[in-house]
Amino acid sequence: MEYTVQKLGRLAGVSARTLRYYDEIGLLKPARTNSAGYRLYGPAEVDRLQQILFYRELGLSLERIKEIITAPSFDRAAALREHRRQLLARKEQLDLLIKNVDKSLAALEGRMTMTDQEKFEGFKRELIEENEQKFGAEARAKYGDAAVDRSNEMLMGMTKEQYDRFVQLGEELMQTLKAAFATGDPAGELAQKAADMHRQWLAFTWPHYSKEAHAGLAQMYVDDERFTAYYDQDQPGLAKFLRDAILIYTGMAN
Amino acid sequence: MEYTVQKLGRLAGVSARTLRYYDEIGLLKPARTNSAGYRLYGPAEVDRLQQILFYRELGLSLERIKEIITAPSFDRAAALREHRRQLLARKEQLDLLIKNVDKSLAALEGRMTMTDQEKFEGFKRELIEENEQKFGAEARAKYGDAAVDRSNEMLMGMTKEQYDRFVQLGEELMQTLKAAFATGDPAGELAQKAADMHRQWLAFTWPHYSKEAHAGLAQMYVDDERFTAYYDQDQPGLAKFLRDAILIYTGMAN
DNA sequence: GTACACCTTTACGTTGCGTCAATGTCAACA
């Protein structure tokens, strides 16, 4: 049986181009060519191709394969051992690459958390600037520059965990306050819990706590429309309710 | 400071060709070119080259590197993770290759030992044919076809280990014999030891031992010039000496 | 002025084919 390029290709699972290339580099020459120049392969060539593909599967270069299957006395075992050595070297090289990529990734992710850190610092700074813009003048007039600066420093000195807790406590305060508001009783358990949470929340930025200051701030929530707007945004009357609760909490309701 | 291709190349450890190539593919363009067309690189390009080489060390393609360092918002971590995935895939591929090469090597070495086995069989066959050619007629006349055939069968039936021992014993016999020859006394301890070793050596191919046959063979070493030539090749008189020792050993000296 | 190191562009070689392009051939069917 004789095979043309395509037939042999289908038989062995390679392209016709591959066979022509193998012919070109002298790796596998056809048994003969017909008058039109068609390559015709016989059984011997089929066998040789199988051998070629076997070594190709092992990753040897065509040049090497040519040596191995052309010279009958070629030491195949030695060639394979050498090939194995090269493969192992490539594997080591790869392992090294992977290790370095891992290290770079770790550094990158490290930088990412640094970036998070920077973002967090940015948040704090933004919050302070916002506060300064909104209430800076009044706050400094009322509490003095030193107190405000000290408060800002406390904020900036927070770790991320402290800051997160600060933000979270603020949210919990709001929820508790709303629940208390629903009861309508500023002296009730929920409202007093909200007042206590407000004290805790203040402690994050107030260096020294005093009932008077706490009550004074509560009054400001009602007097200053910017605060009122913040607390009343969902529930009208919430700022007043919080003030009443705090006045009772601090014992300054009378 | 401005650098020409070669200076920057030396600085960064790459060839001038590489820099020209990087320019060509738009990966690293010089800051400017002078009137003669010389590429001139500035500090910014040095930095960029460092980045390029960093990613190149990690095995990324230049195309990929271009993407990473050209687009400022490119997610380097994601790119590295993807690259890592590819490296791992290549590593698995390599491991598979190595495994297959190992298997092929094992098969080959298996065949090699078979070949050794065949070679060994060949040695035995050669030895028999040699013996047959040299002494076949006489031996068959003297001991009978059955005895000679039986002897040959014993040889062919040897394992490699037995055969090796047979050859080794023959060499040791020769050494002992020469040492004994130096003493000049065929009745001495060394000579008698050589005679005993000769008996052991015969046992490999002789099914039945008898003093008479042993003494007869010893006499043949002297009578047949082919044997004499073999034993006397280094030391003239060695065949005669061996015969005398064996005659004494078998108690047939009188 | 000249020597010598350095620069430029152009272009081929590397590996193992994939993929056109232009063109010729085989086998079967109408």
Next chain:
DNA sequence: TGTTGACATTGACGCAACGTAAAGGTGTAC
């Protein structure tokens, strides 16, 4: 016997990342 469609041929470019000439222009030091 002509046509058609599947197949064949050679030739060429392309891929990645440069190495390596070749042919010719520059910079600079003596």
